[in-house]
Each structure stands twice: as structure tokens, then as C-alpha cells.
Amino acid sequence: MIFKDLDPLLHNQLRLSVISLLISVEFAEFNFLLEKTGATRGNLSVQINKLKEAGYIEVTKSFRNNYPLTTCNISNAGIEAFEKYVEAISGYLNK
Amino acid sequence: MIFKDLDPLLHNQLRLSVISLLISVEFAEFNFLLEKTGATRGNLSVQINKLKEAGYIEVTKSFRNNYPLTTCNISNAGIEAFEKYVEAISGYLNK
DNA sequence: TAAACAAGTTTATAAAATAAACCTAATTTA
DNA sequence: TAAATTAGGTTTATTTTATAAACTTGTTTA
Numbered sequence: 001m002i003f004k005d006l007d008p009l010l011h012n013q014l015r016l017s018v019i020s021l022l023i024s025v026e027f028a029e030f031n032f033l034l035e036k037t038g039a040t041r042g043n044l045s046v047q048i049n050k051l052k053e054a055g056y057i058e059v060t061k062s063f064r065n066n067y068p069l070t071t072c073n074i075s076n077a078g079i080e081a082f083e084k085y086v087e088a089i090s091g092y093l094n095k
Numbered sequence: 096m097i098f099k100d101l102d103p104l105l106h107n108q109l110r111l112s113v114i115s116l117l118i119s120v121e122f123a124e125f126n127f128l129l130e131k132t133g134a135t136r137g138n139l140s141v142q143i144n145k146l147k148e149a150g151y152i153e154v155t156k157s158f159r160n161n162y163p164l165t166t167c168n169i170s171n172a173g174i175e176a177f178e179k180y181v182e183a184i185s186g187y188l189n190k
Numbered sequence: 191t192a193a194a195c196a197a198g199t200t201t202a203t204a205a206a207a208t209a210a211a212c213c214t215a216a217t218t219t220a
Numbered sequence: 221t222a223a224a225t226t227a228g229g230t231t232t233a234t235t236t237t238a239t240a241a242a243c244t245t246g247t248t249t250a
């Protein structure tokens with residue numbers, strides 16, 4: 001095998017979008033991710049949870065103006081996984 | 096949405112491996128792809144067919160030393176799709 | 191001539207992706 | 221002030237995919 005395996009958790013458009021956004025900000029709110037990714041709320045909720053279960057992100061739930069507020073930030077494991085993914089997929093792109 | 100959509104046909108490890116290999120050779124035999132990708136024969140057969148159905152590759156069946164020989168080459172549509180995919184996914188990698 | 195091998199293909203099953211439906215609480219409107 | 225609407229998500233139902241195991245067709249070898 002001359003190709004490196006692609007982490008299945010990151011090899012998904014929406015999850016990769018979320019991680020790509022989180023990598024360059026300190027925190028991001030649910031609605032921010034929603035807008036930037038163009039996802040449905042249901043799908044975003046599911047994928048955020050998968051990233052959290054994997055330990056790639058941390059999720060903080062609070063309230064703001066009486067409404068629920070979900071905030072996400074990437075973890076060290078998430079950063080490492082992303083960097084590894086970037087390197088792996090680069091091997092497929094002939095660049 | 097700030098991310099470009101990723102062609103689902105190419106956003107798959109094995110199919111992307113095959114296209115990545117075909118992009119830099121004139122032809123490739125089934126067993127060559129098998130070895131380079133590390134796939135099972137069943138999976139490779141299925142994914143080659145999907146790429147063919149999409150018009151991304153051409154598949155030629157012949158015989159060599161009395162045994163079946165399947166040869167693949169990338170099409171113009173395949174080249175374009177690959178280039179488009181490379182550009183799209185690059186937008187996720189912060190490079 | 192039976193067993194093993196070559197080169198694939200088909201199919202069965204599990205896993206994943208996604209949108210629709212749902213939920214709870216807050217707010218606005220009639 | 222009660223009904224309708226909005227905010228912010230979550231759950232679930234369904235369809236698609238991915239993949240390996242099983243199968244096929246023909247060839248070679250013991």
C-alpha cells in the first residue's frame with residue numbers, strides 16, 4: 001500500500017469543515033458553524049457529537065439571553081488528527 | 096457555505112487511490128491497482144465499476160496467457176473531476 | 191481428474207450520512 | 221393570557237455506501 005489511511009472521522013465533508021474551522025479560532029458557536037458549513041442543524045449536531053466522542057473537540061453547553069448555547073473548541077488530539085489527515089491526503093493529490 | 100462540495104465519487108479512499116494512480120500512468124492493470132492500493136479484489140472491482148459508470152475511467156477487458164486481463168485508464172472527465180476535487184479539498188486544509 | 195490457482199464479480203451485511211420530525215423553553219402576538 | 225412562533229438543538233428513520241465473504245469461470249498442476 002502506497003497510500004496512507006485516511007482517518008474515517010475526518011474523511012467526511014461536514015466533520016472536516018468543522019475541524020477546519022475550529023483549527024483557526026479559539027472557540028466557535030453552534031450557529032457560527034451552522035452558517036459557515038451550510039449544514040442542517042440535525043446533521044451538525046450529530047457530527048459535533050461524533051467529533052466529541054472521538055476526543056477531537058470539546059463541547060461546552062451554557063445559556064446566553066436565556067437560550068441554550070453550544071460552544072466548541074478543538075482539542076490537542078483534534079489538532080494532531082487534523083495534521084495527520086492533511087499529510088495523509090496530500091499523498092493522494094500529487095502535489 | 097465557505098467550503099466547496101467534495102465530489103462523493105472521489106471522496107472515498109479506494110476510488111481516490113485508483114484515480115491518483117491512473118492520473119500519472121497511461122494504463123494500469125487490475126493487479127497493479129490491487130497491489131498499490133492494498134484493497135481486496137471484491138472492493139476494487141466494485142469501485143472500478145463505479146468510476147467507470149461515472150465516466151471517470153475506461154475499462155478494457157482482454158486476455159493474457161489465457162487469463163482475463165482488466166486494464167484501466169483515466170478519461171478526460173476523470174482528469175477534470177480529479178483536478179476539481181484537488182482544488183476543493185485544498186480549501187479544507189488551510190494550505 | 192481432482193485439487194489448487196488466477197482473475198474477477200456478485201451479494202449480504204454492517205456502518206454511515208443525512209434530513210425530517212421532534213423537544214423544551216422563551217418570546218411574541220392577537 | 222393563551223395560542224402561535226422562534227430559538228437552539230436532539231433524536232430517529234431511511235437511504236446510501238463501503239466492504240468482505242462467497243461465488244464464478246476458466247486454467248494449470250500433481
